[in-house]
Amino acid sequence: MNPTTFYASIMLAAGIGIPVLAALNARLGQHLGSPAAAGFILFIVALTSTACVMMLTSGPSVLKLAPTAPKHLFMAGFLVTFYLLSITWIAPKFGVGNAVFFVLLGQMISAAAIDHWGLFGAQTSPLTFTRALGVGTMALGVWITQLGR
Template sequence: MPLYAITMLAAGIGIPVLAAMNAALGRSLGAPMLAGVVLIAVGLLTASLVAITQGPSALVKLATAPKHLFFAGVLLAFYVLSITAIAPKFGVGNAIFFV
């Protein structure tokens, strides 16, 4: 149980760090949406590598999973793209506060 708490604390700390880093990448590239795409692509690669280590059993069940649950990916993209575009203009602290 303490490992869960520590993991979630680290995830919570990571949210404003993620927002600040991706906003900076968006400014550096001059294209916040591209920074969001890069963030999601790196996240996909990382999550895929972790999933591969878990074995193929879940992949088999993917075709039968309820399709409406895939909408979570749309919500993730909305969060990443909106925070990346808005944080540089609104401030990372303000953006995270309103989230």
């Protein structure tokens, strides 16, 4: 399998997992009566599983580099918390599909901006007319899926 196919397959699986995560955690939040408690439990499971992967791949010594990282990079933790808590709270009220579709729209806009300007050290990929048309077509597709609801 070539690297592009491998990477695309992994990201496809991650993409499939996002609505599943939303549905599962939204249901857990309803069961517990607290989206925050559901998020807390999810993060405990995520921390434990991530620690296991880290131990198997790089070991804990890599954590010594964390204090030297630019502080703005830690904002990712707040963003994942915002995503998790918002999807857990909103999905039962708005629908998993609606919630995830608007997340996708936000991801497309943000990804295009990050790629265009090479923000946060990302590889630069200019937003050409063709790419903008593709993003617009995807956004239109997301909007069309909501018309039949």
